[in-house]
Amino acid sequence: MPATLESQNSDGRPAAAVGLFRQALQHQAQNQSLEAARCYAQALHSAPDFFEAAFNLGLLFQKIGRLEGAIECYSRAVRLRPDYVAAWSNQGLALRDLGRNPEAVTSLEHARRLAPASASVLNNLGNAPRSVWRHDEAIAAFREALRYDAGNAGIHENLGNALRETGQAAEAEASLERAVKLQPDLAEAHWDLAFARLLQGDLAQGLEEYEWRWRRPDFSRRSFGQPLWKGEDLAGRTLLVHTEQGAGDAIQFVRFTAALAGRGGRILLECPRALAALFASAEGISEIIVRGDRLPGFDWQVPLLSVPHRLGTRLETIPARVPYLRAGAERQISLPTLPVRKGALKVGLVWQGNPKHKNDRNRSISLRQLEPLLGLNNIAYYSLQPESSDLRSDQIGQAKIADLSGSMGDYADTAALVEQLDLVLAVDTSVAHLAGALGRPVWVLLSFAPDWRWLTEREDSPWYPTARLFRQPAAGDWASVIERVGAELGRVAEKIACER
Structure with a gap:
């Protein structure tokens, strides 16, 4: 006052x-x-x-x-x-x-x-x-x-x-x-x-x-002439589902369009351009509209993150069949060749999220913190960072990690790259969700107080069957996480080398 x-x-x-x-x-x-x-x-x-x-x-x-x-x-x-x-x-x-x-x-x-x-x-x-x-x-x-x-x-x-x-x-x-x-x-x-x-x-x-x-003052509901869908019968009707919040949220929740279509409705999905081609592979969507383009006619509309509530989703009823997204055969992007042993484990890395995210300082790490992993044998590392400024300034990183940012025009491009990898190792970002949605093995590095979707204590995820969670034992303790990941990664690389 x-x-x-x-x-x-x-x-x-x-x-x-x-x-x-x-x-x-x-x-x-x-x-x-x-x-x-x-x-x-x-x-x-x-x-x-x-x-x-x-x-x-x-x-x-x-x-x-x-x-x-x-x-x-x-x-x-x-x-x-x-x-x-x-x-x-x-x-x-x-x-x-x-x-x-x-x-x-x-x-x-x-x-x-x-x-x-x-x-x-x-x-x-x-x-x-x-x-x-x-x-x-x-x-x-x-x-x-x-x-x-x-x-x-x-x-x-x-x-x-x-x-x-x-x-x-x-x-x-x-x-x-x-x-x-x-x-x-x-x-x-x-x-x-x-x-x-x-x-x-x-x-x-x-x-x-x-x-x-x-x-909340930082959320504003979009204004439509059509009413908000609250679970009404969709048979013979058209429902517009519009994405909200971040790309990771959209990738996680787009799985629910299949259940909506199963109720007899025609499902339209409005999303950012960067996600449009990727989401064309999702089940149940009749039409994709890029945000900002003219909308066709529809009867109801609903924000994407409200859909699981409208469907009465419970932990045991999460639709977890993967893959529910695919890159598409038309996306032909080859991984660069690295000077490593033939048959090496191909690992994608994401160590930082959007710096504008309110929790980014807790969920992201520096490339230097990953350096203990870069000395492991029989592993080819690929950066899936959209922007890799710290990679360009890190001599060790440059020598050990292939920068794929130039090949990542949209999320379908990123998906095409991820589908060629053996494993994605990522902090809590959209690429972690993408790897899980593609059904690729993904190890997610989590802060001590993670986002709600990763739950507590468990090492698996009800959202992504191919995910494995590595949690901080104490706030800020990334060193223990990297040490544990390094031990596990070394064992996997050795096993793959023997098999290949």
């Missing part, structure tokens, strides 16, 4: 500055951020000690993502008023969002010393170490915050997420259930509850909660 003007602090300040501050408050209340910021800046120019104006300007900067500016404003506010708890706390949040976590914790600890019983400060203090996987500290802070504000749904939600990220899915579910009971319209908590339930294999309740994504 913006600071208001304390009557005792208006004395001695220029009347013009006070007037500008009050104008700014009115603009801020009406969501006129630019006008409010201009007035606060002018007030500060007129009265440099106007700490309330500095704080409120920081709020506006923080809201629009100008974090450096926000930190500068909060820093000015606490210099002018060292006991300003909200400024110390908000400065900590801005520092955390910039990745400056040690400074964030310092600022938040200062706020805590000033207000040891503030649930808001303790909640913020929990979020800072959580962002750098110091979950014990985060959980302790959230639980202490709940001592002072047990009815705060947001704190229960944060605690639930921290518990889920430490592998305590059942405890996380209980905390998130408490959050949605306290605030039934809190979309973020429903979304997080979906992940906690799905991670435990509860598709029935998890997929139901997953529908809350459309009430």
